[in-house]
Amino acid sequence: MTPVLRLLARRLGISLIVLVGVSMLIFGIARVIPGDPARIALGPNATAEQVDALRESLHLNEAIPVQYGYFVKDLLRGDLGTSLYTNRPVTQDIAQFLPATLELVLFAGILMVGIGLPLGIWSARYRGRWPDHVIRLVSLLGVSAPSFVWAVILMLLFAFFLPIFPIAGRISDIYEIERVTGFLLIDTLLAGNLAAFRDAFWHIVLPAFALAVSGIGQAARLTRANMVETYDKPYIEMAQAYGFRARRIARKYAFKPSLIPSLTIIGLDFAAMLGNAFLVEAVFAWPGLSRYGVAVILRKDLNAIIGTVLIISATFLIVNLIVDLLIAFLNPRIRYSQRGSS
Amino acid sequence: MRDVLRIEDLVLKFRGYTGVTEVLHGISLNIRAGERVALVGESGSGKSVTARIVLGQLQELRSAQVQGGLYFEEQDLNRLSRRQWHALRGTHMSMIFQDPTSSLNPVFTIGVQFTEVLRRRDPKLSKEAAAKRAGELLNSVSIHDHARVLNAYPFQLSGGMNQRVAIAMALANHPSLLIADEPGTALDVTVQAQTLHLMHDLVERTGTAVLFISHNLGVVREFADRIYVIYRGRIVEQGPTQAVFENPRHAYTRALMAAVPRITGGGVPEIQDMDGAFFDPLEVHGEDRP
Numbered sequence: 346m347t348p349v350l351r352l353l354a355r356r357l358g359i360s361l362i363v364l365v366g367v368s369m370l371i372f373g374i375a376r377v378i379p380g381d382p383a384r385i386a387l388g389p390n391a392t393a394e395q396v397d398a399l400r401e402s403l404h405l406n407e408a409i410p411v412q413y414g415y416f417v418k419d420l421l422r423g424d425l426g427t428s429l430y431t432n433r434p435v436t437q438d439i440a441q442f443l444p445a446t447l448e449l450v451l452f453a454g455i456l457m458v459g460i461g462l463p464l465g466i467w468s469a470r471y472r473g474r475w476p477d478h479v480i481r482l483v484s485l486l487g488v489s490a491p492s493f494v495w496a497v498i499l500m501l502l503f504a505f506f507l508p509i510f511p512i513a514g515r516i517s518d519i520y521e522i523e524r525v526t527g528f529l530l531i532d533t534l535l536a537g538n539l540a541a542f543r544d545a546f547w548h549i550v551l552p553a554f555a556l557a558v559s560g561i562g563q564a565a566r567l568t569r570a571n572m573v574e575t576y577d578k579p580y581i582e583m584a585q586a587y588g589f590r591a592r593r594i595a596r597k598y599a600f601k602p603s604l605i606p607s608l609t610i611i612g613l614d615f616a617a618m619l620g621n622a623f624l625v626e627a628v629f630a631w632p633g634l635s636r637y638g639v640a641v642i643l644r645k646d647l648n649a650i651i652g653t654v655l656i657i658s659a660t661f662l663i664v665n666l667i668v669d670l671l672i673a674f675l676n677p678r679i680r681y682s683q684r685g686s687s
Numbered sequence: 688m689r690d691v692l693r694i695e696d697l698v699l700k701f702r703g704y705t706g707v708t709e710v711l712h713g714i715s716l717n718i719r720a721g722e723r724v725a726l727v728g729e730s731g732s733g734k735s736v737t738a739r740i741v742l743g744q745l746q747e748l749r750s751a752q753v754q755g756g757l758y759f760e761e762q763d764l765n766r767l768s769r770r771q772w773h774a775l776r777g778t779h780m781s782m783i784f785q786d787p788t789s790s791l792n793p794v795f796t797i798g799v800q801f802t803e804v805l806r807r808r809d810p811k812l813s814k815e816a817a818a819k820r821a822g823e824l825l826n827s828v829s830i831h832d833h834a835r836v837l838n839a840y841p842f843q844l845s846g847g848m849n850q851r852v853a854i855a856m857a858l859a860n861h862p863s864l865l866i867a868d869e870p871g872t873a874l875d876v877t878v879q880a881q882t883l884h885l886m887h888d889l890v891e892r893t894g895t896a897v898l899f900i901s902h903n904l905g906v907v908r909e910f911a912d913r914i915y916v917i918y919r920g921r922i923v924e925q926g927p928t929q930a931v932f933e934n935p936r937h938a939y940t941r942a943l944m945a946a947v948p949r950i951t952g953g954g955v956p957e958i959q960d961m962d963g964a965f966f967d968p969l970e971v972h973g974e975d976r977p
Binding site: 584588 | 777
């Protein structure tokens with residue numbers, strides 16, 4: 346087995362263990378918090394018999410480990426149970442709401458990498474001169490406020506005072522887009538409706554940017570710090586002594602070694618955006634998983650809570666796995682190391 | 688014979704928080720075509736900064752002030768634009784560093800780095816042609832499994848192997864001047880000796896002039912035709928290697944030569960930090976030229 350495959354297998358194994366742990370934890374917590382889910386679901390007018398019957402059908406009268414056993418049995422068949430809030434299978438609910446959140450987070454991730462890394466490179470290349478000072482100030486500003494604050498600020502500035510962008514939502518009501526992937530930016534293109542694509546694009550810019558601001562700042566600062574360190578390495582001195590072009594050194598010979606340590610943190614930031622997305626979605630009335638998640642938590646909709654948390658954890662783990670593979674791909678020491686450990 | 692490099696009254700100052708510090712107090716040296724010249728001194732004496740000044744790298748630091756004449760292949764370097772000077776690096780002048788392994792980029796293969804160096808002279812060189820040329824050059828430093836070495840990353844090769852690669856790269860574009868800044872000091876002694884022999888043969892064959900920077904007198908004695916002894920930013924003695932070694936005239940040169948560890952014991956030899964005699968004027972040994 347090549348080291349990369351071994352690394353992949355190892356990480357997949359660890360991810361699975363983490364998922365099992367998360368499922369147990371959230372399963373226990375959801376049942377320990379006060380409130381009777383059956384009573385909340387049926388409302389105050391239901392009779393005690395009705396409530397009891399529902400509790401029985403949900404196995405709520407059993408011990409928690411036994412309940413977990415039922416849950417795992419269903420899960421292995423791909424069944425996360427039925428939501429008491431929407432009366433639909435939880436998997437169906439998630440399939441409906443997750444794409445909007447993923448679209449937002451992915452777009453924000455692209456902004457983070459696409460803006461943050463070049464800023465960091467630029468800053469390091471002009472260390473101590475004015476572009477560096479400006480970029481450092483801006484990125485410090487970016488990491489200094491949480492994303493929901495940026496969401497409110499950006500909404501006020503660019504949707505309210507200067508109405509450049511739409512104030513909320515995913516797309517204007519006038520467009521009817523057939524759902525294929527659930528990603529509006531893709532679905533509109535598949536439908537060949539450029540006007541709708543433009544509209545969806547304008548809608549996603551502000552929330553995605555709000556979500557990405559701190560990540561952009563973080564990525565820029567990190568990249569700069571690592572690049573500055575790399576610039577002092579003998580191999581950069583050698584590249585300079587051999588007259589490699591400064592731009593080429595910045596973008597290739599200094600960037601690649603500097604990216605490797607930054608990438609882990611960027612991956613974590615990216616995954617953290619999944620959590621922050623809940624708040625940004627709330628500000629921009631973005632119809633994603635957050636609205637669903639908050640609603641089901643307040644209603645103590647056990648199956649839906651666990652389903653939502655599990656899906657987010659899985660996404661988090663997948664992102665980390667991708668980052669690990671990227672690092673292995675960039676860093677020959679990992680690719681060729683005998684033990685394949687990370 | 689014409690000079691490849693001539694340095695006249697070079698002064699280097701650094702602006703720092705505490706004011707201006709003068710590091711080089713007016714050094715002059717010259718290297719003729721194909722000549723191997725050593726610049727010898729302790730660490731901090733100004734050897735390496737001299738090399739960086741010749742390459743024009745130090746001048747890019749805003750805190751450095753450089754004065755004095757610099758002539759390379761009869762051109763006044765100070766009159767060249769930054770771009771023109773930059774164009775000389777890696778083509779007409781190149782450099783070998785102390786630690787070959789850390790002076791090669793760890794995340795690119797030798798082949799990629801070699802290609803980049805070869806493209807300094809010939810920007811349109813194709814990948815295949817570069818690999819072929821690199822193979823020939825590796826041959827000249829006694830590396831015969833080119834394909835493996837070109838596809839390897841520096842950490843996969845031994846220090847001696849990397850040093851050979853570095854030598855091949857340094858001479859790839861037929862520079863007229865090679866600056867070797869303590870080459871192979873990071874290697875073990877036998878490997879260092881081997882690679883130095885290799886380098887010696889190669890520069891002799893290609894007629895490349897070498898500015899050899901070192902603190903190791905044993906190595907210098909074998910390698911150099913002529914030496915300059917530098918102490919605290921001043922050249923204190925200069926002359927043909929043999930003459931200087933046989934009859935060191937300057938107090939500092941004598942102290943430097945005495946400071947060699949001996950197998951009979953006596954601990955690590957030390958050079959007194961300050962000695963009035965060390966500031967005696969320059970001693971020049973007779974040469975076959977004015």
